[in-house]
Amino acid sequence: MSPLNEEEFKTYLAKDREKRATVLQSGDAEANLDVSGVAICKLKRKGGGNSKEGSPSLSDAEPIAAQPLNNEAAACDSKAVLPSPRKRIKKEKLVSQCIAVGWEEVKESGLEKASEMLVAYNLRSALLGKVIMDQFQSVLGHESNCQDELNATKEKLKIANDILGDMKKQILKVNKRLEEEQTALTQLEKKTENNKAFEEEVVGLKKSVDTLKGLSASKDVEIEDLKKSTDTLKRQSTTKDMEIEDLKKSIDTLKGQSAEKDMEIEELKIDAAFRYQGGFDKAIEQVHILFPLFDLSEADAMKSVVDGKLV
Structure with missing residues (x-):
């Protein structure tokens, strides 16, 4: 090269x-x-x-x-x-x-x-x-x-933080609602206890009413017996009234007689009065024996029965 x-x-x-x-x-x-x-x-x-x-x-x-x-x-x-x-x-x-x-x-x-x-x-x-x-x-x-x-990733993290914030808010709301529900449940339990006490009281009152009804029935029986006794006394009183009328007639017949007859008549009246009082007392005693619980202190032979009352 x-x-x-x-x-x-x-x-x-x-x-x-x-x-x-x-x-x-x-x-x-x-x-x-x-x-x-x-x-x-x-x-x-x-x-x-x-x-x-x-x-x-x-x-x-x-x-x-x-x-x-x-x-x-x-x-x-x-x-x-x-x-x-x-x-x-x-x-x-x-x-x-x-x-x-x-x-x-x-x-x-x-x-x-x-x-x-x-x-x-x-x-x-x-x-x-x-x-x-x-x-x-x-x-x-x-x-x-x-x-x-x-x-x-930052955007996802931001979204996750937003979601987390929303979830925290929701949790706070749920906790608040739970507290409200718990308070309402406590109040309901108190009301339930009060209702139970009220029901027990109602049951006691019903028992008392039943007892009073029994007593009322027994009192009704006693009242019926008293009515019967009152009727008997009325009949007796009527009989006595008739006797008194007869005595009055006898007195009128004997007015023209002497003073002795008047004294006899007076004695007869007194005797009739005593008999009347004795019969009344015996009747009261019989009623007292039959009905010892009745108060007969107001009974009087001189009183009359007017409209169901002693006058």
Whole structure:
């Protein structure tokens, strides 16, 4: 292979940058590329490994295998299936954007080898940029989803708090109603006890009424007996009245007789009066014996019965 001069190398780098811009602008380029077998060399800088000073060297290049694209990426419009957004991307997996290929390395390895490394680097950078962007979008989407879930959870919590407040109010109302019902039940129990006492009193009064009815019946019997005795006395009184009338007639007949006859008549009157009084007393004694509970202190032979009363 013929060696290149510096001008040709610069021209090649300019064309390569244009191709890289075209690849980055094309949305379908990533889906059509298969770089699973391309090895990218991580160039070590001169003067001490990964130091920022000095130019990179291809002599101690360290191969980095390109990660194969997921098969689902090509079927989903070149969108790679990403891992969980919570997994952080390690910096060691990214290719430094400041890497450059020096003129000395090109002369040592040849333009074709340098071109292959540059193309692989450009493709790798484009894919990593796409992967990083997809991961970033996924993280943003996950954050948005988390925010939506958080808002929904807050809304549910607010609704739950409102429901809890309503339930507390309902519980207070139920407790108040329960206290009212308990008070009403206590009053009802007191009324029931009072009703029981009243019923017992009514039963006692009924017994008293029955007793009084029995006494009233016995008194009625006694009254009937007294009526019979009164009728008997009335008949006796009538008989005595007739005797008195007879005596009056006898007195009228004997008015014309002498004083002796008058004295006899007077004696007869006195005797008749004594007999009347004696008969009355005997009748009272008989009634007293028959009815010892009756008070006969007001009975008098000189009194008459008028309208059921002694006059």
